[in-house]
Amino acid sequence: MDTAQAAEAVVGGDAGHLARLFAMSPDLLAAAGFDGLLKLFNDAWETQLGFSREELAVKPYLELVHPEDRDETRVQIGRLAQGETIAEYVCRLVRKDGTVVHMAWSGGPGDEAFYIVGRDVTDRLAMEHELEQRAERLLTTNGELQDFAYTASHDLSEPLRMVASFLGLLERRSGGALDERSREYLRQASDGAVRMRALIDDLLQYSRVANEEPRREQVDLRGLVDGVLAFLAPAIQEQGAVVTVEDLPTLEAEPTQLAQLLQNLIGNAVKFHPPEQVPHVRVSARRTIGGCVVTVSDDGIGIPIADQERIFAMFTRLHGRDEYAGTGIGLAICRRIAERHGGRIYVESDGEGQGSAFHTLLPDTPTAPGTPRGDAR
Numbered sequence: 001m002d003t004a005q006a007a008e009a010v011v012g013g014d015a016g017h018l019a020r021l022f023a024m025s026p027d028l029l030a031a032a033g034f035d036g037l038l039k040l041f042n043d044a045w046e047t048q049l050g051f052s053r054e055e056l057a058v059k060p061y062l063e064l065v066h067p068e069d070r071d072e073t074r075v076q077i078g079r080l081a082q083g084e085t086i087a088e089y090v091c092r093l094v095r096k097d098g099t100v101v102h103m104a105w106s107g108g109p110g111d112e113a114f115y116i117v118g119r120d121v122t123d124r125l126a127m128e129h130e131l132e133q134r135a136e137r138l139l140t141t142n143g144e145l146q147d148f149a150y151t152a153s154h155d156l157s158e159p160l161r162m163v164a165s166f167l168g169l170l171e172r173r174s175g176g177a178l179d180e181r182s183r184e185y186l187r188q189a190s191d192g193a194v195r196m197r198a199l200i201d202d203l204l205q206y207s208r209v210a211n212e213e214p215r216r217e218q219v220d221l222r223g224l225v226d227g228v229l230a231f232l233a234p235a236i237q238e239q240g241a242v243v244t245v246e247d248l249p250t251l252e253a254e255p256t257q258l259a260q261l262l263q264n265l266i267g268n269a270v271k272f273h274p275p276e277q278v279p280h281v282r283v284s285a286r287r288t289i290g291g292c293v294v295t296v297s298d299d300g301i302g303i304p305i306a307d308q309e310r311i312f313a314m315f316t317r318l319h320g321r322d323e324y325a326g327t328g329i330g331l332a333i334c335r336r337i338a339e340r341h342g343g344r345i346y347v348e349s350d351g352e353g354q355g356s357a358f359h360t361l362l363p364d365t366p367t368a369p370g371t372p373r374g375d376a377r
């Protein structure tokens with residue numbers, strides 16, 4: 001029993017149903033002879049191509065195909081003649097008015113003829129093309145921006161070094177001869193240079209994270225945290241902070257980047273507390289399905305709900321420099337690092353004075369990093 005008979009059986013032997021379905025299809029359906037003519041074709045051919053039924057009946061179908069696509073179309077018809085089926089073969093047809101339509105064909109062999117179904121994919125192809133071009137443009141712009149950030153911060157380092165060292169020389173050579181106000185000017189200039197150094201270092205770190213694909217390896221989180229705490233020891237001592245580290249697992253990450261992330265989170269936890277209060281900081285981690293959540297929590301000044309998303313944006317700081325020092329780049333680096341690992345970072349805090357908990361979610365198996373989030377958010 002062939003398909004037509006089977007269909008006839010299903011619809012109760014009424015070929016009229018089949019004929020109606022055939023006529024209604026928006027796709028081009030046909031039985032095409034190996035003699036080059038269409039034997040049976042539906043109305044879509046007329047509406048799509050603008051030729052009348054009579055014209056289509058006597059017109060060799062290869063003449064409907066765009067001249068540049070005819071050779072390949074002959075090859076495909078040859079395959080059908082060999083008894084093969086074809087799928088998603090795309091060629092252009094030329095309408096009566098000369099315009100072109102891209103059709104994707106499926107075809108199967110028959111005895112005297114072959115059966116074909118063609119779908120108009122002109123819009124889809126145009127859209128795909130547009131998307132590809134946009135993605136390419138984005139990649140280029142992104143790359144250029146990252147190169148720019150790197151070069152700019154790198155090239156700013158050298159003149160800054162000069163400014164700072166000559167300020168130092170001036171201070172040493174003539175500091176004693178200057179009056180109080182001039183010494184204050186000199187001190188402010190040096191402070192500015194130190195702050196700019198911090199900004200440039202942070203910007204360089206940020207652009208490095210952006211430019212380099214993380215090379216994941218098994219990391220002993222405990223060892224990594226100990227290293228970070230040793231690095232932060234002066235700040236921890238200065239603030240008299242109490243840092244508790246819970247049992248920590250091994251996880252998959254790029255060790256340098258993960259250390260940068262923890263250094264900033266623990267550094268923040270030690271930093272953002274009321275002046276008279278001893279900060280308590282806790283570092284913990286727990287395994288979840290398919291990954292690990294690393295948490296750094298504190299009992300410091302907390303973060304208002306309204307600011308909990310925007311603190312991750314570049315340069316966002318909730319306090320003046322006279323209250324807490326910083327560049328406002330640290331959390332932007334953390335977010336980048338989490339996203340480069342296919343993970344994410346977020347903060348929980350009940351608001352001002354309630355302490356904060358920063359959670360970093362790191363999946364075990366690398367998933368494609370999402371589109372980098374705009375830093376304006």
Ligand SMILES: Nc1ncnc2c1ncn2[C@@H]1O[C@H](COP(=O)(O)OP(=O)(O)O)[C@@H](O)[C@H]1O
Binds near residue numbers: 272300327328329332
């Ligand atoms: N543990 C924390 N407790 C309270 N506020 C925080 C904490 N961590 C970060 N913040 C807020 O988020 C801002 C951005 O943090 P970050 O990007 O690390 O910049 P920086 O530390 O240089 O100020 C901080 O200036 C602060 O307002």
Ligand SMILES: [Mg+2]
Binds near residue numbers: 268326
């Ligand atoms: Mg910080």
